[in-house]
Structure formats: C-alpha cells, structure tokens
Amino acid sequence: MEAKLDRRDFLKGAAVGAAGIGVASMLGACTPQQNGGDEPEATAPATSTTDGDLILNAELADSKWSFEIPPDPIPDSDIKEIVEAEIVVVGAGTSGLCTAVSAAEQGADVLLISASKAPVSRGGSNHAINSKVMEREGVEPYDLEKFMMRERILAANSVDQKKWSKLFNNNEEAMNWLIDLMEERGIPMTLETCAPEVVFGPDDPQFIPLAAHGAYSEDYDPGSGQPLIVNALAEILQEKGGRILFETKGVQLIRDDDNTGRVSAIIAQDLNTEEYTKYAASKAVVLATGDFSADKEMMKKYCPSMLPLIADDAGEDYDVGPATTGLYKGDGHKMGLWIGAGWQRNVPNCPMVNVQQGTAAQPYCGHCGLTLNINGERYSNEHATHSYTGRALMLQPGQVSFPIWATNYASEYGPWYARGAFDLPEMTTEEVIADWEDKVESGRFVKADTLEELVELLELPKETALASIARYNELCEKGHDDDFFKRADQMVPVRDAPFYGARVGGRFLTVMGGLRTNVDLQVCQDDDTPIEGLYVVGTMVGDFFNNTYTFLMEGLNYGGCCVTFGYVLGRELAAK
Ligand SMILES: Cc1cc2nc3c(=O)[nH]c(=O)nc-3n(C[C@H](O)[C@H](O)[C@H](O)COP(=O)(O)OP(=O)(O)OC[C@H]3O[C@@H](n4cnc5c(N)ncnc54)[C@H](O)[C@@H]3O)c2cc1C
Numbered sequence: 361m362e363a364k365l366d367r368r369d370f371l372k373g374a375a376v377g378a379a380g381i382g383v384a385s386m387l388g389a390c391t392p393q394q395n396g397g398d399e400p401e402a403t404a405p406a407t408s409t410t411d412g413d414l415i416l417n418a419e420l421a422d423s424k425w426s427f428e429i430p431p432d433p434i435p436d437s438d439i440k441e442i443v444e445a446e447i448v449v450v451g452a453g454t455s456g457l458c459t460a461v462s463a464a465e466q467g468a469d470v471l472l473i474s475a476s477k478a479p480v481s482r483g484g485s486n487h488a489i490n491s492k493v494m495e496r497e498g499v500e501p502y503d504l505e506k507f508m509m510r511e512r513i514l515a516a517n518s519v520d521q522k523k524w525s526k527l528f529n530n531n532e533e534a535m536n537w538l539i540d541l542m543e544e545r546g547i548p549m550t551l552e553t554c555a556p557e558v559v560f561g562p563d564d565p566q567f568i569p570l571a572a573h574g575a576y577s578e579d580y581d582p583g584s585g586q587p588l589i590v591n592a593l594a595e596i597l598q599e600k601g602g603r604i605l606f607e608t609k610g611v612q613l614i615r616d617d618d619n620t621g622r623v624s625a626i627i628a629q630d631l632n633t634e635e636y637t638k639y640a641a642s643k644a645v646v647l648a649t650g651d652f653s654a655d656k657e658m659m660k661k662y663c664p665s666m667l668p669l670i671a672d673d674a675g676e677d678y679d680v681g682p683a684t685t686g687l688y689k690g691d692g693h694k695m696g697l698w699i700g701a702g703w704q705r706n707v708p709n710c711p712m713v714n715v716q717q718g719t720a721a722q723p724y725c726g727h728c729g730l731t732l733n734i735n736g737e738r739y740s741n742e743h744a745t746h747s748y749t750g751r752a753l754m755l756q757p758g759q760v761s762f763p764i765w766a767t768n769y770a771s772e773y774g775p776w777y778a779r780g781a782f783d784l785p786e787m788t789t790e791e792v793i794a795d796w797e798d799k800v801e802s803g804r805f806v807k808a809d810t811l812e813e814l815v816e817l818l819e820l821p822k823e824t825a826l827a828s829i830a831r832y833n834e835l836c837e838k839g840h841d842d843d844f845f846k847r848a849d850q851m852v853p854v855r856d857a858p859f860y861g862a863r864v865g866g867r868f869l870t871v872m873g874g875l876r877t878n879v880d881l882q883v884c885q886d887d888d889t890p891i892e893g894l895y896v897v898g899t900m901v902g903d904f905f906n907n908t909y910t911f912l913m914e915g916l917n918y919g920g921c922c923v924t925f926g927y928v929l930g931r932e933l934a935a936k
Contacts, residue, residue: 425657427690430698434612434627440635445471445603447933448626448641449648450610450692453480454586455898455922456648457593458534461541462930464602471639472602473628475609475678475691479594480650481586482682482869485552485572485915486923488535489528493549493573497782502569504528510565511913515906518706522879523904526928527920534927535573535919538589545592547575551782552582552723552914559721559728559774566745568724570782572914581780583723584682586918607631609678610691613645613894614638615699622892623699644933646895647883648926651870652690659686659871662709668759669713669868684867692900693874701894702876702886704902712869712909712917715750717763717862718799723779724911726750727763727864728850730832734758736815736825738832741844747911750866760865762818764829767793768856796860805862814859829854870899872909872917877902881929897929898922 407415449460452474464470474480488494490501508528512519539549552572560567574582575589594604607630614625625640639645652658654675659667674686697703717727726742726749733739733756740752753761770776776787787795799805808814815825835841836853875883875896882890896902901921909917 425661427655427657427694428697431612434636438636439627439638442625442638442640443471444640444642445469446641446643447471447646447930448473448639448644449646450474450626450628451480451648451650451898452476452478452590452594452604452606453648453650453898453922454590454593454918455900455926456646457590457597458538458923458926459646459648459897459930459933460602460604461593461597461600462537462927463934464597464600464930466931466934468643468930468934470597470602471605472597473605473608473610473626473639475607475631477606477679479587479590480679480681481590483915483918484574484580484583484585484587484589485918486535486538486574486586486589487571487913487915487919488531488573489571490532491535491573492539493535493551494571497551499551499570499782502571507569507913511910514908514910514912515710518903518906520877520879520903523877523901526879527904527924530928531920531924534924537927538923539573541596542575542589542592545596547577547588547592549573549575550582553777553780553782553784559725560743560745566748566912568745568912568914571919573919574915576781582782583779608637610647610649610695611636613695613699615891615894619699623894626695641893643936644893644895646897646929646933647692647696647875647900648896648898649690649692649900650688651872651899652688652693652874653868653871654686655689658690658693662703662707662874663711663871664708665754666711666713666868666871668754669866684869686868687870690874692896696875696883696894696896699891699894700885701883701891702888704873704876706873706903706906709874710872710905710907710909712747712872712911713750713754714746714867714869714911715753715761715864716746716867717749717761717864718804719763719765719769719796719860719862720746721774722777724914727765729763729765729769729773729852730829730854732762732764732820732825732828734760734762734820736821736823736828738828738843741841741846743846743850745911747908751908753864754866760863762820762861762863764814764818764854764859764861765852766854766856766859769852769854770796772852799862800860805860807858807860809857809859811854811859814861818861818863869909870917872899872905873902874900875902877904880932881925895929895933897925901925 446469449456449472460470460472552574575585576582608628610626610628612627615623625638626645671685675689719727726744726746728743731742770792771789776792800807806817833853836851839848881895883894884890
C-alpha cells in the first residue's frame, strides 16, 4: 500500500527537516481515516532506535519522494501565448533531433524546444549491425543472433525484447539514413576502433564487434564526432521546415480530462524572459530530455550504487557536454510522473559507467595488467573491458584502483591502438612509452625506478602492495593465475624498470531509461495503459537496458535508442 500524502502535507513535512525525516515524522502523527474525508490515511507510525535513527518499514518505503509530487499547475493567466504544431519534441540531443528531422522530412509540422542554448552531444559512437559504411569498408556484419543472445544474458534477460526487435529490424535502414544526411553535407562517417579485437580475440566473451559508426573531421575523431552530427541535424530540421526554439525549458505537461485523457500540450519557460508559452501538439509530445543522473534523490531511488560518482553541483547546465559526474535532473521523467506515468519495471536503472586508466592497449579495454586496491591488494581478474573494470573497482574501498605496470608491458602486451578510426595503424612500443611519459608529465601517472618508490608515490601500504606485486609476478612466471584465473596470455609481469602507476576512480556517463514505455515508445501508466499523445525517445526509453550498460555493442544508445528509435518514431508520428 502506498502511504497517502497530498502535496501540501508533504511540503509541510519536508519543511521540518530533510525530506525523508519530515515525511516519516508526519506519517507517524496521522490519525486513521474515519469517514472517507480528505484526511491522509493512517499508516504505521515511524519508530526509532534509542539512538534516534528512524526505522523504515515496508509502508514508509512506499512513500513519495519530493520529485514525485506535482507542482501547482501553472494558471492560464500566466501563459503568454499558445503555439501550435503537430509534433512537439522536447530536447535537442541526438534522439530529439533524429525524431524531429525524420518527422519533418515526411511533411509533419514539427517544433523542437530545448532548454539548451544549442544542440547537445557527448562522445560519438553510433551502433549499427550493418550499413553502407561497413559495406564500403569491407566489414562483414556481425552475427546478430549470437551477440543479441549475449546481450540478453548480460541483462538477465530482463529487457523488453519487442523493443529490441523493433530496434534491430530498423537499425541498418536508420544508420544508412543518417550516413546519407551527413555525407550529403560533406561530413564523412566511418567506423571506430572499438573492438579489443586482438587483445581479447573474437572468441572472448567480451569481444566487441566492429559496429560503432562515427562522424569525423580535422577536429573530431570518429569516437567523439557527435557534435558534427547534432549540429548538422539542427540545420537540416530547419531546412525541412521544422522549427527549433533553444533556451526554452519544458516545465509541465497538459494531460486533458483531469489527468486521465491525452497529453495535448507542454508548457515551457523562456529561460531569458521567464515567460511561459503553451506548445499545443495535435499528434504528439515527444520527451527526449536525456537522463536524471544529476538529481540525487532520483539516483537514490533508482540507481543508488552510482551516487558516489555524482557531483553535488551537477545538473545546472542544460548544455552539459562530456561530463562524468552527472548530466541532467530528469525534467522529462518528472513531468511524466506528475501526469500519471509509471516507472519502468527494472529498478535499479542501468548505469553507463566505465574507467579510463590511460593504459588500455585498445580503446574500450581496461588496464589488463596488475591492479591493486587502496589496501595494496589485488582484487580481480584484470582482463576486462573498461566498463567491467569500472564495475569491479566500484566494489573496492574508496571506489578507487591502482594500475601498476613496468616498461616491458609496452612490448609484451598489446597490440596497441589509439582511439580513432578503425583503420589506424598499430602503435609502436616507442609510441606507447611516449604516451605514458606524456601522462607522467601531466601528473596522470607516476613513475619510479624501484617498486618501493612507486608504491610510496601511490601512497599504498608498502608491505602489502609489494607482496601483491611479488605474488603477481610469481603467478606470471608459473603461467597460471591461481588467484583470479586470468587468461595466461594476459599475464605480463611487472619486471623492467622504470615502473609506472596511477590512481583511478570510476567514470560515470549516464543512467538509462525511466518512464514506463511500450513498443510504440508511448509513455504508459503503472497499469501499462498508454498515455495518448505522449512518447519518449533516446536515453529515456524504459526497460531497454538492464543491469549495466555493457559497451559490448558499442554506441547502442546513440545508434539504437537515439538514431534508430528517433528515425522510426518520427516516421510513425508523421504518418498518424
Ligand atoms: C563523456 C560521455 C561520452 C558519451 N559517449 C557516448 C557515445 O559515444 N555513444 C553513446 O551511445 N552514448 C554516449 N554517451 C551517453 C550519452 O550521453 C547519451 O547516449 C546521449 O547523450 C543520449 O542522447 P539523448 O538524446 O537521449 O539525450 P541528451 O543528448 O542528453 O539530450 C537531452 C536534451 O534535452 C534537453 N533538456 C533537458 N531537460 C529539458 C527540459 N526541461 N526542457 C527542454 N529541454 C530539456 C537538454 O538540454 C538536451 O538538449 C556518453 C556520455 C558521456 C557522459
């Protein structure tokens, strides 16, 4: 049963202290509902330990968080103007722009509003199972059945497979559409070196097929070229007759018939004048507002394991670029919840997290040599992609790790590839060491002539750390990792001076999903009834990912949930 609170009661409770304490105290004071009146229903009183700690129970755990409580509706008298369109898209990231362009191309009257000052993007890997770029480059499409099976297993099979079918059945067509749009404007696309092809090999369970597409220029390599794509899409949208309004923040959805009917409009605020406008949508409002990672309450409820990586001041910037400490405060999610949308079934939501130690032999690998924790102990099989390396370190004290390696790692491990296009040449041993030296220079790595000095520089417990290094070298010599069962060909000893080390934490990118979403990308209530007129696309699509974002189908959020779903949704809405 849900603890019942109206908004005013909640705020009263919140005013006496932190939201949770306020709610719990107030609930304890409620009297049982006698006569079906407006009084809050009784619920179990909050109890506390002798130290004063409140004790949670099942009923209190169902209480609402402040972000779930709808604000007072903005009165009509505060609305400066009503603007009409068939489709109103909210958010100028890759997903919103793809949806808007796809619909506008089909002749729909599209208006895109975004709180950002300009199109928004990060990174640049866009997944596709096949494409004209792959054909042009002679890259065979990968075995979809095999890799989809692996992805499902890694997600505990707890994903909406209807959405997966829709995505993979349209992925090639959508990517070819994007490639044509870009290349017609002189923006070339290619494949990114994402596969730890040689380091891991195609039979390794962590093998990443070559399928991440990216735009590039003199300023951007294919793994970071998304700004080229979103800027071009914004221009194309306007050429196709679509309208874009930046610095226009969606604040409340209008759901007709006292929040039981269809969503017919969104009220947005001009961030310069602070005036409100109602954007009425005869066909659809499409939420494409990205994630909710910068709202600490939402993260506490929906993805608590990532909270240590979120900054206190995250979420103030609607133009946030490649930040790794939280992006947005979930405006779109909240607006949906306030008009009766349900949350997706998988909780916790799936995080996109990795680690960049700077010593990966190929992009998307972790540091596959010796790694210690803050106690100087080895704690894992280091042969892992950067995402799985990141997950392993999140379980360690202080959520920090210490890769340690020696000069011989450059020649005995590898082959080494820099991030960039898939056909970049292999790095030489000299180039690898020069790259390490640059990072020593910049303070990212430390370097020492002896292991004693190295562990001192890393401030690790000396005796334990040296014993861990000696043990690792012994296992390398033996050719079998008795401790963590790392593949023998991945065991490179820490042998030849100078020695190197680093201190590295987890790197949070985003959190996936949110509102309950059906295969048509309609937002649904808790009982799965679709809310007519309201759609989501991009990161917001519910129950598409689960567990952890694997990165093994590199760029699946951009290539799949943003480009493919955006392309398909735009066309479907235009045809309505
Ligand atoms: C460093 C880094 C690198 C990454 N690289 C990749 C990659 O290569 N491939 C990949 O698939 N993923 C990558 N990601 C994840 C990436 O952030 C998402 O895949 C991608 O941005 C999702 O696009 P989107 O359209 O869903 O949302 P976003 O790109 O986040 O766009 C959201 C838009 O909504 C707007 N908005 C928010 N609130 C409101 C509001 N109230 N009213 C109006 N507008 C609003 C924002 O201003 C923004 O314009 C990376 C993330 C990070 C941090």
